[in-house]
Amino acid sequence: xxxxxxxxxxxxxxxxxxxxxxxxxxxxxxxxxxxxxxxxxxxxxxxxxxxxxxxxxxxxxxxxxxxxxxxxxxxxxxxxxxxxxxxxxxxxxxxxxxxxxxxxxxxxxxxxxxxxxxxxxxxxxxxxxxxxxxxxxxxxxxxxxxxxxxxxxxxxxxxxxxxxxxxxxxxxxxxxxxxxxxxxxxxxxxxxxxxxxxxxxxxxxxxxxxxxxxxxxxxxxxxxxxxxxxxxxxxxxxxxxxxxxxxxxxxxxxxxxxxxxxxxxxxxxxxxxxxxxxxxxxxxxxxxxxxxxxxxxxxxxxxxxxxxxxxxxxxxxxxxxxxxxxxxxxxxxxxxxxxxxxxxxxx
Amino acid sequence: xxxxxxxxxxxxxxxxxxxxxxxxxxxxxxxxxxxxxxxxxxxxxxxxxxxxxxxxxxxxxxxxxxxxxxxxxxxxxxxxxxxxxxxxxxxxxxxxxxxxxxxxxxxxxxxxxxxxxxxxxxxxxxxxxxxxxxxxxxxxxxxxxxxxxxxxxxxxxxxxxxxxxxxxxxxxxxxxxxxxxxxxxxxxxxxxxxxxxxxxxxxxxxxxxxxxxxxxxxxxxxxxxxxxxxxxxxxxxxxxxxxxxxxxxxxxxxxxxxxxxxxxxxx
Numbered sequence: 001x002x003x004x005x006x007x008x009x010x011x012x013x014x015x016x017x018x019x020x021x022x023x024x025x026x027x028x029x030x031x032x033x034x035x036x037x038x039x040x041x042x043x044x045x046x047x048x049x050x051x052x053x054x055x056x057x058x059x060x061x062x063x064x065x066x067x068x069x070x071x072x073x074x075x076x077x078x079x080x081x082x083x084x085x086x087x088x089x090x091x092x093x094x095x096x097x098x099x100x101x102x103x104x105x106x107x108x109x110x111x112x113x114x115x116x117x118x119x120x121x122x123x124x125x126x127x128x129x130x131x132x133x134x135x136x137x138x139x140x141x142x143x144x145x146x147x148x149x150x151x152x153x154x155x156x157x158x159x160x161x162x163x164x165x166x167x168x169x170x171x172x173x174x175x176x177x178x179x180x181x182x183x184x185x186x187x188x189x190x191x192x193x194x195x196x197x198x199x200x201x202x203x204x205x206x207x208x209x210x211x212x213x214x215x216x217x218x219x220x221x222x223x224x225x226x227x228x229x230x231x232x233x234x235x236x237x238x239x240x241x242x243x244x245x246x247x248x249x250x251x252x253x254x255x256x257x258x259x260x261x262x263x264x265x266x267x268x269x270x271x272x273x274x275x276x277x278x279x280x281x282x283x284x285x286x287x288x289x290x291x292x293x294x295x296x297x298x299x300x301x302x303x304x305x306x307x308x309x310x311x312x313x314x315x316x317x318x319x320x321x322x323x324x325x326x327x328x329x330x331x332x333x334x335x336x337x338x339x340x341x342x343x344x345x346x347x
Numbered sequence: 348x349x350x351x352x353x354x355x356x357x358x359x360x361x362x363x364x365x366x367x368x369x370x371x372x373x374x375x376x377x378x379x380x381x382x383x384x385x386x387x388x389x390x391x392x393x394x395x396x397x398x399x400x401x402x403x404x405x406x407x408x409x410x411x412x413x414x415x416x417x418x419x420x421x422x423x424x425x426x427x428x429x430x431x432x433x434x435x436x437x438x439x440x441x442x443x444x445x446x447x448x449x450x451x452x453x454x455x456x457x458x459x460x461x462x463x464x465x466x467x468x469x470x471x472x473x474x475x476x477x478x479x480x481x482x483x484x485x486x487x488x489x490x491x492x493x494x495x496x497x498x499x500x501x502x503x504x505x506x507x508x509x510x511x512x513x514x515x516x517x518x519x520x521x522x523x524x525x526x527x528x529x530x531x532x533x534x535x536x537x538x539x540x541x542x543x544x545x546x547x548x549x550x551x552x553x554x555x556x557x558x559x560x561x562x563x564x565x566x567x568x569x570x571x572x573x574x575x576x577x578x579x580x581x582x583x584x585x586x587x588x589x590x591x592x593x594x595x596x597x598x599x600x601x602x603x604x605x606x607x608x609x610x611x612x613x614x
């Protein structure tokens with residue numbers, strides 16, 4: 001199943017025509033200016049200022065029940081091409097309150113509702129574990145339903161997607177779709193527990209050959225268990241991840257406690273710690289392929305909007321990655337990042 | 348060392364309660380007059396208590412409650428499921444208290460002789476299908492549509508009760524407060540707007556909707572359909588000073604203030 005071409009048409013339609021006729025269109029931009037210094041043992045491997053990430057976003061609202069999002073990712077650093085790189089990140093349209101109350105149908109290049117990746121707000125500069133370890137891409141082409149459980153008891157979603165992620169270009173074609181299911185329950189205020197599952201049986205075809213030339217078939221089953229505990233200014237995320245490709249199992253977990261000082265004193269600073277563990281192949285004892293990552297840092301919220309969302313904030317993170325492979329030295333990274341965003345609604 | 352750490356953690360987590368004599372109220376501009384006047388009266392009776400009241404809109408108030416930035420969120424609409432979910436995820440358990448009833452009054456410039464509008468006419472004025480007062484039996488003059496901005500709880504209620512999914516016409520003027528709507532309608536001959544009962548004044552003329560004039564009686568007996576409840580939300584069932592203040596708002600004295608500022612009391 002290949003729906004990317006059709007989704008690209010939808011994207012074009014959204015980007016060019018819909019904002020002109022929408023009820024209102026929100027235009028927003030967010031930029032992440034980052035300084036990174038990377039040490040491998042005592043050797044400096046990287047030291048750069050870069051625009052590590054940015055978004056340019058259009059969100060047209062056509063009616064109360066129909067809205068879209070079109071998002072371009074921007075980046076510019078030493079690793080990339082000269083100038084800036086661009087990636088299409090979101091291009092979807094939502095139809096809400098159709099048949100099922102408090103639910104929306106989404107079509108296009110959209111979020112993958114798996115584990116924490118869909119609401120990861122980069123409290124640490126590092127990505128969500130499932131993103132970092134490539135368990136799943138953050139967005140993909142497809143369609144899905146997303147809804148809320150009544151009375152604030154949680155949320156659910158079901159999606160059918162390409163399974164190749166938004167970065168996929170060219171190469172072999174996967175003819176089979178992927179499926180994601182996600183459920184989060186909040187039995188009482190301050191405690192969230194949930195799980196996600198991702199399944200695909202990919203049939204890769206060589207683009208240059210006839211369509212019946214199947215290169216290989218692999219079955220991927222990933223799942224995640226997620227929990228969050230929040231009390232006053234303190235919250236902690238916990239996550240367990242597993243990815244199985246044709247019997248080869250990868251596994252990891254993440255714990256991230258955050259203390260929001262701004263909620264208890266006039267200092268708008270978040271203090272953050274995080275611990276990641278990832279083993280690429282749990283069955284293999286002969287290969288030292290696991291690693292652990294410790295992160296510590298703080299976010300200084302300089303400006304917030306009327307709804308208390310940060311508009312301008314400074315993030316400082318220190319990361320140490322330690323490898324099971326004794327031949328590899330631990331890697332230390334210090335990142336200082338200024339994130340800022342602007343938005344405007346056009347009626 | 349372990350004891351010191353535990354004490355430090357307890358101090359940090361408890362710091363929010365140290366200044367419990369301060370109550371902060373944020374949110375709906377419609378509920379603002381009730382909150383402000385009841386707070387003033389309550390502080391007179393209880394001089395040790397300091398209550399700060401801010402506007403911003405229902406959405407802003409509920410967001411502040413979700414983020415632990417306010418003790419009480421004022422809202423002129425019920426909390427949305429999405430907001431409830433985010434709040435609960437953040438350890439906040441919104442507790443709803445209805446503090447008054449309100450009607451949304453449709454107002455026009457006093458020079459306009461139109462006495463009544465139907466729901467259908469109102470909808471068609473706001474979606475742009477009716478653009479001249481002549482189409483409604485008035486003098487030939489373009490209709491200047493005044494609406495509240497999209498973050499307003501009054502807009503949310505108006506949208507649900509009148510627009511039924513239609514969008515407000517593109518050239519409508521979106522204003523951030525009830526007062527601004529009154530001022531603009533008062534100064535613009537062809538204007539139409541909508542406001543909470545509490546903001547009705549001699550500067551503007553209220554029209555009947557479906558041949559029912561907005562009044563306390565018509566809201567209470569259910570004949571005036573453009574009516575709604577007004578809310579205050581707290582994190583969990585209110586306790587201590589917050590409970591005392593809310594008990595005051597719901598008391599006979601508090602409800603008299605509700606009437607005094609132009610809304611409909613629960614008693």
